[in-house]
Amino acid sequence: MPNFTSSPRTLKRNRSERIFRAICQSAIALTALFLVFLISNLAINAIPSLTQYVVRLSLVVDPAKVDATQIAAGDFQAIVRTAIAAEFPDVTAKPEKKKLVKLFSTSIAENLQRQVTADPSLIGKTITVEGPLAADADSFLKGQQMSVSALGENSDFEARALAKLKEAGKLTREFSWSLLTNGDSRSPEKAGLRGAFMGSLFTIAITLLVALPLGVAAALYLEEFARQSRLRDLIEVNINNLAAVPSIIFGLLGLAVFVNKFGLPRSSPLVGGLVLALLVLPTIIIASRAALRSVPPSIREAALGVGASHQQSVFHHVLPLAVPGILTGTILGVARALGETAPLLMIGMVAFIADVPTRITDAATALPVQVYLWSALPEAAFRSRTSVAILALLIVLFVFNALAIWLRNRFERRW
Amino acid sequence: MTTTSLNLTKKYRLRHYTEPVVFSLMLGASFFAVLTTLGIVLSVASESYRFFSAVPLQSFLFGTEWAPSSPIPSFGFVPLIVGTLLITIIALAVAAPIGILSAVYMAEYATPRARAFAKPLLELLAGIPTVVLGFFAALTVAPFIRAMGAQVGLTIASESALAAGLVMGMMIVPLISSLSDDVINAVPQAMRDGSYAMGATQSETIRKVVLPAAFPGIVSAFILAISRAIGETMIVVMAAGLAPNLSINPLAAVTTVTVQINAMLVGDQEFDSAKTLSAFALGLTLFVLTLILNVIALRVVRQYKEHYA
Numbered sequence A: 001m002p003n004f005t006s007s008p009r010t011l012k013r014n015r016s017e018r019i020f021r022a023i024c025q026s027a028i029a030l031t032a033l034f035l036v037f038l039i040s041n042l043a044i045n046a047i048p049s050l051t052q053y054v055v056r057l058s059l060v061v062d063p064a065k066v067d068a069t070q071i072a073a074g075d076f077q078a079i080v081r082t083a084i085a086a087e088f089p090d091v092t093a094k095p096e097k098k099k100l101v102k103l104f105s106t107s108i109a110e111n112l113q114r115q116v117t118a119d120p121s122l123i124g125k126t127i128t129v130e131g132p133l134a135a136d137a138d139s140f141l142k143g144q145q146m147s148v149s150a151l152g153e154n155s156d157f158e159a160r161a162l163a164k165l166k167e168a169g170k171l172t173r174e175f176s177w178s179l180l181t182n183g184d185s186r187s188p189e190k191a192g193l194r195g196a197f198m199g200s201l202f203t204i205a206i207t208l209l210v211a212l213p214l215g216v217a218a219a220l221y222l223e224e225f226a227r228q229s230r231l232r233d234l235i236e237v238n239i240n241n242l243a244a245v246p247s248i249i250f251g252l253l254g255l256a257v258f259v260n261k262f263g264l265p266r267s268s269p270l271v272g273g274l275v276l277a278l279l280v281l282p283t284i285i286i287a288s289r290a291a292l293r294s295v296p297p298s299i300r301e302a303a304l305g306v307g308a309s310h311q312q313s314v315f316h317h318v319l320p321l322a323v324p325g326i327l328t329g330t331i332l333g334v335a336r337a338l339g340e341t342a343p344l345l346m347i348g349m350v351a352f353i354a355d356v357p358t359r360i361t362d363a364a365t366a367l368p369v370q371v372y373l374w375s376a377l378p379e380a381a382f383r384s385r386t387s388v389a390i391l392a393l394l395i396v397l398f399v400f401n402a403l404a405i406w407l408r409n410r411f412e413r414r415w
Numbered sequence B: 001m002t003t004t005s006l007n008l009t010k011k012y013r014l015r016h017y018t019e020p021v022v023f024s025l026m027l028g029a030s031f032f033a034v035l036t037t038l039g040i041v042l043s044v045a046s047e048s049y050r051f052f053s054a055v056p057l058q059s060f061l062f063g064t065e066w067a068p069s070s071p072i073p074s075f076g077f078v079p080l081i082v083g084t085l086l087i088t089i090i091a092l093a094v095a096a097p098i099g100i101l102s103a104v105y106m107a108e109y110a111t112p113r114a115r116a117f118a119k120p121l122l123e124l125l126a127g128i129p130t131v132v133l134g135f136f137a138a139l140t141v142a143p144f145i146r147a148m149g150a151q152v153g154l155t156i157a158s159e160s161a162l163a164a165g166l167v168m169g170m171m172i173v174p175l176i177s178s179l180s181d182d183v184i185n186a187v188p189q190a191m192r193d194g195s196y197a198m199g200a201t202q203s204e205t206i207r208k209v210v211l212p213a214a215f216p217g218i219v220s221a222f223i224l225a226i227s228r229a230i231g232e233t234m235i236v237v238m239a240a241g242l243a244p245n246l247s248i249n250p251l252a253a254v255t256t257v258t259v260q261i262n263a264m265l266v267g268d269q270e271f272d273s274a275k276t277l278s279a280f281a282l283g284l285t286l287f288v289l290t291l292i293l294n295v296i297a298l299r300v301v302r303q304y305k306e307h308y309a
Helices: A008-050 A076-087 A094-101 A107-118 A135-141 A156-167 A194-225 A230-242 A247-261 A269-293 A297-305 A310-339 A342-346 A367-375 A380-411 B002-054 B057-062 B078-109 B112-127 B130-151 B161-186 B189-197 B202-231 B234-239 B257-265 B274-308
Strands: A051-060 A126-132 A171-175
Touching: A008 A051, A008 A380, A008 B078, A008 B112, A008 B130, A008 B161, A008 B202, A051 A076, A051 A107, A051 A135, A076 A094, A076 A107, A094 A156, A107 A126, A135 A156, A135 A380, A156 A171, A194 A230, A194 A269, A194 A310, A194 A367, A194 A380, A194 B002, A230 A269, A230 B002, A230 B274, A247 A269, A247 A342, A247 B002, A247 B202, A247 B257, A247 B274, A269 A310, A269 A342, A269 B002, A297 A310, A310 A367, A310 A380, A310 B002, A310 B112, A310 B130, A342 A367, A342 B234, A342 B257, A367 A380, A367 B130, A367 B234, A380 B130, B002 B274, B078 B112, B078 B161, B078 B202, B078 B257, B112 B161, B130 B161, B130 B234, B161 B202, B161 B234, B161 B274, B189 B202, B202 B257, B202 B274, B234 B257, B257 B274
Parallel strands: none
Antiparallel strands: A051 A126, A051 A171
16 A cells, blocks of 8 residues: 655645745744834833933022012023032033033923922022933933934033032932923923823814714714615715725815815814814724624614604614724724824924914824924934834824723623 | 693604704715715815916826926926835835735634734734834834945945835735735635645645635735825835935835825925925825725725625
């Protein structure tokens, strides 16, 4: 009897089976590797920005520099400069004093002003004020930069000054809350994500308010009420095509219609939200239709059987049962909108805006746009901050997706 | 008795009045999709019309120089579409093998446990915003490629088509794999069983029976992927740059349609210049191009589904 299992041909075929299988597995492995590399690369880049060197200066709030009746006009920078000079009594030359001042963030003076405004009785007293070091000094202390000057100039003097401060225990390394609580700034050590968070929040709120009712109503019409007709086909073809239109085109639409025709304020979350609403509308409609379709016909028939009208059967019985599925689809759509950047660039939500927006018509950015803006800046400290912004964005998206999955598992019924 | 019946009649009457209103509201909501398409076509087309009244259509479609800011501006579309296609081809060269092989693995080989790991993995990749991938392409992949090129003596532009294309390829992998996964699963089991009965191994069955049967569906996944790559903005804005070189060298810097739309509109703009209007002409071209691709893909898929239904 011939031995088939060890014939050369069988062995060859079995080997090629194993090879093909391994190739298929490595395709998935490559994808996993890419993801791991992407996330770990971001995390490593982000770590230096999570902490910040904070300096404590004790200073005299000089009544000559600040008038209690006009605190806002006070020269707080000068007070801080005096305090810095007092830390280094042996430095007398003017250019070197200037170099010292550059090691400290200007937000120290802003903190001082805030304290004095809150409590004018501090004027004339000696108090302690906290604030971050300037970004270059901070990066140098963390070992990210070989020299205190980002341009790589000789900076031994600055390095010695920082070492002296550190030995004197004036410096502490703290979690950089300012990254979450500040608005945007040109100085890396002062820049924060609060403006972008609020911008995204307003934008997404508008998107949800517009897209959810419209999407659900359209899905109800198409799934429950529309008869097979040319009109319905037209609408369906439109929805399917819109789902595949590049997002940048929606931005052009928003610019031409909402901004130029309707005169809504450029760069505002209002316009951004409307554009994103149009963008996610097809997604929400498709998801809602699937949710409505999964409600069994017996529910509708039972309602009709006890005398409900067609609409009553839908609104009292079918729709409530479809809500979990609709919400899941909506959350996934909103998560997609939250990560969209290109349409927001078109309608001008891409300017440098230091103020945190308080209304939907204020000029604002959004979280992904902030990532784009920071990534284009030359300072190394901003590069690290961009990674933090990205991680913040990914965490928000992760929460949204987890919520959708939880909703699906918790409330979805199998019929 | 009489009062309840009165109330009921009243209620019924109300229902007759409110329901047509609710119905027309729902009808109106579903018209928003049509309105959006109309809005895109009308607004973008009317701005494009103004552009083409200043710049002749032939010189836009066949011009080989794109220099909107020069004293004598020229709006030649060719370098942009060549750059776009170059990056798209690189992206597909990455995404097609990885996407299809992952789909084959998920549909044919993976145990339920492996599938429960691989599917969320691909969904995770699909959920990463493209601005994040653009940042990765520009600040990690591009310098890496440049350093590798320097090792072997190649000069590679810091904003090379290769870096943008590679990362865009990874972006498209989930799209191709999930669509291919669906079509591979739609191939009837009887075809596989027939192949096994003839003594074929599993990989022989996949290569000679399943994939040929799923071929039309996979082609439509490709077409959708191309449409997605052409319309992708953030990765190319951040990693491909602005230089309108007419080049098919993947190591050179090229620019794309979406990059130029963005460049024409961001910053100070007077709205009537040919420069800003050119963004709408580019947008219209992009819209038409992707629409044609999507329609073809949807048609191929429908025919394929009918074939096995």
